[in-house]
Amino acid sequence: MSARLLHTPDEVRAALEGAGRVGFVPTMGYLHGGHATLIRRAHAECGVVVVSVFVNPRQFGTGEDLSRYPRDLARDLEVVGEAGADFLFHPSVAAMYPDGYATTVSVGRVSGPPEGTSRPGHFDGVATVVLKLLNVVRPHRAYFGEKDWQQLAVVRQMVRDLDVPVGIVGVPTVREASGLALSSRNSYLSAEQRERAAVLSRALRAVQDTALRGEREVKRLRQSGLDVLATEPGVQLDYLTVVDGNMTEHPQATEDALTRVLIAARMFGVRLIDNMPLWPESTPSATMGGTR
């Protein structure tokens, strides 16, 4: 199956006129198996699937990798079609933010630590573009990866607060055999560097294992992850934290499906993020509600 390329909000509206149940997968492109999993899920649940590929300048800070962010639209079109999407929306920056554009959406506390502190303004940029894309596509369901856990929390909060008529579906992280979370930014790494970057997921698993053995003190949980990170000299840690569903760290981890261990680190000049549930048998996406 091949997907049809659309470039403007007007083209999207025209193409979706009278469409039934629409599933939407927003992305920044350079698609991989994680994106394909989101698209396949949308295809299984919705009659029409739209994928967007837009490298959103408003969510990049100064000094971040906006200009070198990987792009390959021809390959993205193939991946999108193979995974069962009907449309690929690929707007220009001017189509999304025409002259005179002035609005920013800011979601509040859940946009703060940990990721929002390391990337000030990042979640305002994400919320703004996601709301705009939802207004253009008007999907029944929109699919987001759990890999960007705090982003998922920000989007859920925004949709709840603003009564956006969409069901938000969180999809578990797809990983390489080594445990490394698939990510477009992995393309900056060599095969050997990717192998070494799997230490991040091993650190998260160590924290999980420690919790499963009965430890609840966050200081000790963190330390078990830090011990694993110490085995890899390439890690420059940004944060390793255990948070509840509101992105708040407590001295004791609460035994709740939304309690999550989050990591961000720079390895070989590339900033990588990952996270895992503290109690993996729980099903956070199912318990977070909000799907229709």
Ligand SMILES: Nc1ncnc2c1ncn2[C@@H]1O[C@H](COP(=O)(O)OP(=O)(O)OP(=O)(O)O)[C@@H](O)[C@H]1O
């Ligand atoms: N490994 C993965 N498993 C499941 N979903 C993923 C995975 N990686 C990304 N996603 C999801 O795909 C959507 C689009 O993400 P995006 O295009 O930024 O890809 P990315 O790989 O996260 O890129 P980056 O390397 O810039 O972080 C987001 O909802 C994101 O959470």
Ligand SMILES: CC(C)(CO)[C@@H](O)C(=O)[O-]
């Ligand atoms: C949700 C998103 C497409 C908004 O630009 C982006 O943050 C991403 O790809 O995760």
Ligand code: BAL
């Ligand atoms: N998937 C996260 C998008 C970003 O890093 O800007």
